Amino acid sequence: MIGNKVPQQIVIEVGDIFKRILKETEKVRDENTNDMSVLQAISIVLDKHPELRQEGLAHEVLQWYICRMEAWFAVDADMISLKFWDQEDVLTGGHGLMVQGYDPVIKALAKDIDIRLNHRVAKISNGCNKVMVTLEDGRNFVADAAIVTVPIGILKANLIQFEPKLPDWKIAAISELGMGNENKIALRFDRVFWPNVELLGIVAPTSYACGYFLNLHKATGHPVLVYMAAGRFADDLEKLSDESAANFSMSQLKKMFPDATEPVQYLVSRWGTDPNSRGCYSYDVVGMPSDLYERLRAPLGNLFFGGEALSMDHQGSVHGAYSAGIMAAQNCERHLLNRLGNLEKLQQDSFRHEILETAFPLQISRM
Helix, strand or coil, X not given: CCCCCCCHHHHHHHHHHHHHHHHHHHHHHHHXXXXXXXXXXXXXXXXXXXXXXXXHHHHHHHXXXXXXXXXXXXXXXXXXXXXXXXXXXXXCCCCCEECCCCHHHHHHHHCCCCCCCCCCEEEEEEECCEEEEEECCCCEEEECCEEECCCHHHHXXXXXXXXXXXXHHHHHHHHXXXXXXXXXXXXXXXXXXXXXXXXXXXXXXXXXXXXXXEEHHHHHCCCEEEEEXXXXXXXXXXXXCHHHHHHHHHHHHHHHCXXXXXXXXXXXXXXXXXXXXXXXCEECCCCCCCCHHHHHHCCECCEEECCHXXXXXXXXXXXHHHHHHHHHHHHHHHHHHHHHCCHHHHHHHHHHHHHHCCXXXXXXXXX
């Protein structure tokens, strides 16, 4: 038994209308010097062009498109900056899903590097041409320089003490960037009872009540669906127990498949309250200062900063985190060479760069 299916023609037509609405928001941006939210701009567009308004089922489909947009930014549409929302330099090649996860990438990059897991940093002291990192258990590590790549949510929550205290301009930059939240509820079943499509979407009168499942069976061959939730909805899901969150996602699934079987296993993420992240990835807030990223990236003595939030063109992405890390490492290397004049170190690092450029096999599904 299957729930009511939205006709494909309505999905296509409303998708085209949503593109037209977003195109019209560019005019709203050009006509206003002050920034505003994407949702406010959409409201202005619909007031100017009532023919773009949707009713009934078409309205619910439009809300689903807004829901998908909110998932991209991990925040509600009334928090997304109209000025910056479409400024990302999106890579070519289409979307893909890494079947084995990022584990092969991490293992290749981590080869021959001394990595210490489960070392929670409590304090970073910077001075006298040295940096001292203090762990929660009181142990210290001393180095010539350090690169801070913790999620911006950790810095916003002041979970790491800096000595001397971070300057006001750096603290302001950290507070002025948004940290979004998107959670996933993975459900594994004993058999597949859904169609072989990439997404299974649920339409509703509001974007908050919409949702969608990612079909991992199409990519991996395993009978797994992943329910996706972003923004305030993701925050609200974290207030539930794992069992309640899984039950909620099943209630959503049964709107489409009333005879759906119960999952044999489930896994619930909690990025918003995770002590190692305090959110999933960053976003540009309404009214964000134009020099914010320069201030975020600016080093402080022997301290350098990296992570997806500091990426030039790819905030909120793994490739953005990687490129920002490379940039921070190069700046750190340049700083140390100027101070220490150690040519041997430069030669070793150049050899390391050559190693990283060698390819390693990845299994990618284009869904």
